[in-house]
Amino acid sequence: MIEAAPDSNGSTTLVIFGASGDLTRRKLVPALASLHSKGRLPLDLQILGVARSDMDDEQFRAILAEFLGSEGMTKPSPEQWAALSSRIHYLHGDVTSLQDLEAVKDKLASIEGNGGSHNRLYYLSLAPSLYRSAMSGLGESRMSEDFDGWRRLVVEKPFGTDLTSARELNDVAHSVFREDQVFRIDHYLGKETVQNLLVFRFANAIFEPLWNRNYIDHVQITVSETLKIDERGDYYDQTGVLRDMFQNHLLQLLTLVAMEPPHAFEAEALRNEKVKVLNAIRRIRPDDVGRHAIPGQYRTYRDESGVSPESDTATYAAVRLHVDNWRWQGVPFYLRSGKALRNKSTEIIIQFRSPPHMLFPLADDEDIPANTLAIFVQPDEGFHLEFQTKTPEAELQMRTAELEFHYHEAFSGQAIPDAYERLLLDALNGDASLFTRSDEIEQAWSIVDPIIEGFSLPTAPRPYYYSEGSWGPVEADRFMLTDGRAWLQAGRAGSAMP
Numbered sequence: 001m002i003e004a005a006p007d008s009n010g011s012t013t014l015v016i017f018g019a020s021g022d023l024t025r026r027k028l029v030p031a032l033a034s035l036h037s038k039g040r041l042p043l044d045l046q047i048l049g050v051a052r053s054d055m056d057d058e059q060f061r062a063i064l065a066e067f068l069g070s071e072g073m074t075k076p077s078p079e080q081w082a083a084l085s086s087r088i089h090y091l092h093g094d095v096t097s098l099q100d101l102e103a104v105k106d107k108l109a110s111i112e113g114n115g116g117s118h119n120r121l122y123y124l125s126l127a128p129s130l131y132r133s134a135m136s137g138l139g140e141s142r143m144s145e146d147f148d149g150w151r152r153l154v155v156e157k158p159f160g161t162d163l164t165s166a167r168e169l170n171d172v173a174h175s176v177f178r179e180d181q182v183f184r185i186d187h188y189l190g191k192e193t194v195q196n197l198l199v200f201r202f203a204n205a206i207f208e209p210l211w212n213r214n215y216i217d218h219v220q221i222t223v224s225e226t227l228k229i230d231e232r233g234d235y236y237d238q239t240g241v242l243r244d245m246f247q248n249h250l251l252q253l254l255t256l257v258a259m260e261p262p263h264a265f266e267a268e269a270l271r272n273e274k275v276k277v278l279n280a281i282r283r284i285r286p287d288d289v290g291r292h293a294i295p296g297q298y299r300t301y302r303d304e305s306g307v308s309p310e311s312d313t314a315t316y317a318a319v320r321l322h323v324d325n326w327r328w329q330g331v332p333f334y335l336r337s338g339k340a341l342r343n344k345s346t347e348i349i350i351q352f353r354s355p356p357h358m359l360f361p362l363a364d365d366e367d368i369p370a371n372t373l374a375i376f377v378q379p380d381e382g383f384h385l386e387f388q389t390k391t392p393e394a395e396l397q398m399r400t401a402e403l404e405f406h407y408h409e410a411f412s413g414q415a416i417p418d419a420y421e422r423l424l425l426d427a428l429n430g431d432a433s434l435f436t437r438s439d440e441i442e443q444a445w446s447i448v449d450p451i452i453e454g455f456s457l458p459t460a461p462r463p464y465y466y467s468e469g470s471w472g473p474v475e476a477d478r479f480m481l482t483d484g485r486a487w488l489q490a491g492r493a494g495s496a497m498p
């Protein structure tokens with residue numbers, strides 16, 4: 001689905017604020033290099049990096065080249081890098097200083113030259129505390145004005161820290177840009193399998209008739225990480241897993257599973273349907289959070305640098321949500337995510353109902369598992385459908401079998417692009433389908449805010465400890481057991497209990 005961005009008459013400039021930072025080096029520039037090698041960048045694209053560090057163009061290019069040459073990266077050929085790096089520029093400046101933004105304007109004028117339209121994509125790869133002043137600065141310096149070409153703004157996550165701050169940030173954004181100019185990143189939406197979930201649901205006729213409360217018992221969404229918080233202690237201890245992962249990535253996955261078919265694969269139609277799902281999610285009352293959510297913390301978390309030794313920040317959570325609408329009434333959605341868990345994996349499991357009547361003889365204590373559809377977002381992207389088969393030559397004994405589809409086998413030789421490739425290209429093309437709209441962000445905060453508040457009440461459970469490399473606290477398994485269910489991982493139990 002990735003297409004080359006059309007060439008414009010004039011120039012297109014990607015301005016990255018925060019260009020000396022981790023995201024630019026590790027994600028944005030590798031994505032640009034990959035797009036460039038595939039011939040998918042607009043031919044007239046220029047890239048201007050801005051940050052406070054004092055560097056010139058050559059020093060900036062050398063830092064990026066060194067990172068692209070490091071282990072695990074796809075290094076561009078010398079010719080490709082020469083062609084791309086000649087389009088990369090750098091200016092040191094403080095995004096909060098109007099004087100420095102005037103200098104950015106001058107630099108842009110020299111890059112853009114005269115004639116034609118001058119399109120600009122401003123990318124805020126900055127600490128979230130700077131979003132507000134960066135947006136205001138773009139307004140005050142009149143860099144948002146689009147009389148001579150389009151102007152778009154990409155804002156990284158997190159967008160706010162709660163509903164109130166997200167609303168304030170949206171207000172600032174809307175005082176400078178129109179909503180259709182604002183592209184709020186959720187990098188999960190750029191992942192191929194996440195997009196393929198929509199293709200799977202809506203380009204095939206056989207699944208959609210089953211995709212409802214009549215056939216589905218429950219849905220599980222797991223985003224597990226082996227990583228701990230690394231050097232992000234200061235950020236993470238203020239944030240916790242609900243803000244870091246649930247408000248954005250997990251709720252986005254839920255909306256794509258639960259949404260009604262949009263009339264077209266087009267930004268507004270898609271986002272309207274997602275907002276309807278978020279609207280329909282039953283809010284959990286803070287004083288009732290103990291019945292619906294389990295917080296966890298990995299055992300050595302409090303020893304991490306930047307973390308308070310008394311911290312009660314959750315590094316893990318399991319949450320049960322309900323979507324109160326016609327399609328999903330009575331179907332629980334179990335969401336869980338955590339750091340320092342056993343596997344790095346993101347999967348969505350659709351657990352179907354059991355057959356209404358079992359005509360094959362079963363032993364007294366025997367039960368056969370219901371069908372499951374596992375959608376693997378990462379690392380081994382694909383789909384698994386589990387169903388019952390007869391064991392050969394045995395008298396009506398049954399065994400679970402799997403139909404599997406793996407991307408890497410089906411499209412061998414075709415590497416799955418990093419999410420940022422897709423998202424950067426879409427933003428350059430003005431396609432906001434895979435970006436979150438202001439009302440979506442606010443709805444998502446209104447779902448997680450009461451859970452976060454509930455976790456901080458004196459009556460709420462303190463985070464349960466779990467060992468690094470485990471599947472989280474055993475209380476999360478008990479939580480499922482009380483619902484008569486168990487966590488599933490790749491169709492097999494992925495729980496803390498033996």
Ligand SMILES: NC(=O)C1=CN([C@@H]2O[C@H](COP(=O)(O)OP(=O)(O)OC[C@H]3O[C@@H](n4cnc5c(N)ncnc54)[C@H](OP(=O)(O)O)[C@@H]3O)[C@@H](O)[C@H]2O)C=CC1
Nearest residue numbers: 018019020021022023051052053094095125126128156157
């Ligand atoms: N890194 C990642 O993997 C991910 C990051 N994000 C988000 O991306 C954003 C950037 O993250 P990350 O790159 O990790 O952060 P870093 O701290 O590594 O980079 C921040 C950048 O901002 C620059 N900067 C700081 N203050 C100013 C200022 N006043 N004016 C201009 N530039 C300034 C810094 O450079 P200097 O000191 O030279 O000014 C640096 O280049 C954050 O919002 C983060 O939440 C989201 C997902 C993943």
Ligand SMILES: O=C1O[C@H](COP(=O)(O)O)[C@@H](O)[C@H](O)[C@H]1O
Nearest residue numbers: 157187225227244245249346378
């Ligand atoms: O946004 C974030 O996502 C990453 C996980 O992303 P993935 O693509 O590696 O699954 C997470 O580690 C980080 O804490 C969070 O801020």
